[in-house]
Amino acid sequence: DQQVKQNSPSLSVQEGRISILNCDYTNSMFDYFLWYKKYPAEGPTFLISISSIKDKNEDGRFTVFLNKSAKHLSLHIVPSQPGDSAVYFCAARDSGGGADGLTFGKGTHLIIQP
Amino acid sequence: EPEVTQTPSHQVTQMGQEVILRCVPISNHLYFYWYRQILGQKVEFLVSFYNNEISEKSEIFDDQFSVERPDGSNFTLKIRSTKLEDSAMYFCASSERARKSTDTQYFGPGTRLTVL
Numbered sequence: 094d095q096q097v098k099q100n101s102p103s104l105s106v107q108e109g110r111i112s113i114l115n116c117d118y119t120n121s122m123f124d125y126f127l128w129y130k131k132y133p134a135e136g137p138t139f140l141i142s143i144s145s146i147k148d149k150n151e152d153g154r155f156t157v158f159l160n161k162s163a164k165h166l167s168l169h170i171v172p173s174q175p176g177d178s179a180v181y182f183c184a185a186r187d188s189g190g191g192a193d194g195l196t197f198g199k200g201t202h203l204i205i206q207p
Numbered sequence: 208e209p210e211v212t213q214t215p216s217h218q219v220t221q222m223g224q225e226v227i228l229r230c231v232p233i234s235n236h237l238y239f240y241w242y243r244q245i246l247g248q249k250v251e252f253l254v255s256f257y258n259n260e261i262s263e264k265s266e267i268f269d270d271q272f273s274v275e276r277p278d279g280s281n282f283t284l285k286i287r288s289t290k291l292e293d294s295a296m297y298f299c300a301s302s303e304r305a306r307k308s309t310d311t312q313y314f315g316p317g318t319r320l321t322v323l
Contacts, residue, residue, distance in 0.1 A: 194252030
């Protein structure tokens with residue numbers, strides 16, 4: 094049961110370039126999506142979210158794009174910095190259906206090369 | 208900046224023993240959650256808690272698990288008789304707003320539970 098899929102276990106990007114992390118989902122009832130960043134031995138840290146009524150949300154260097162028809166979202170980080178090296182999790186929720194819990198993807202390990 | 212805290216950071220226990228994992232959610236938050244992450248797997252939702260009762264629980268959250276808010280600040284997860292497969296990172300989270308809204312869950316640093 095993989096309702097949220099992150100198909101790239103790892104991604105290597107040069108410092109200063111754009112990092113693009115992808116996420117696909119299968120549950121059409123998901124209406125709220127979040128990206129979390131996680132360093133080793135720490136908990137997930139919230140980065141940015143998007144509601145299904147939008148197709149883009151931007152916060153500083155981070156932009157999330159949502160394509161509902163394709164059931165796909167992506168996180169763009171530009172420019173990438175060494176401190177961005179971490180595991181990034183996509184998460185989704187059926188808030189309209191009253192679900193409390195988030196459904197997570199397996200994560201993508203982003204490595205920023207100097 | 209307010210944050211969710213968890214204790215202990217690492218708990219080692221023998222199979223069959225009871226463990227209690229503790230969390231202090233962000234002070235003005237109303238909803239509390241427990242998640243777990245088995246090594247190499249994804250983060251999985253266990254349970255949510257609101258107004259002193261369970262709001263939602265997953266299939267993982269069976270009779271071996273219980274949650275409690277014993278006072279105004281702590282939120283606990285109890286595993287009555289631990290099994291080897293309970294070994295995982297356990298994350299507590301909290302959120303501010305009511306259900307059915309686009310609110311954000313903030314996570315603590317986690318407790319690593321090792322069952323021997």
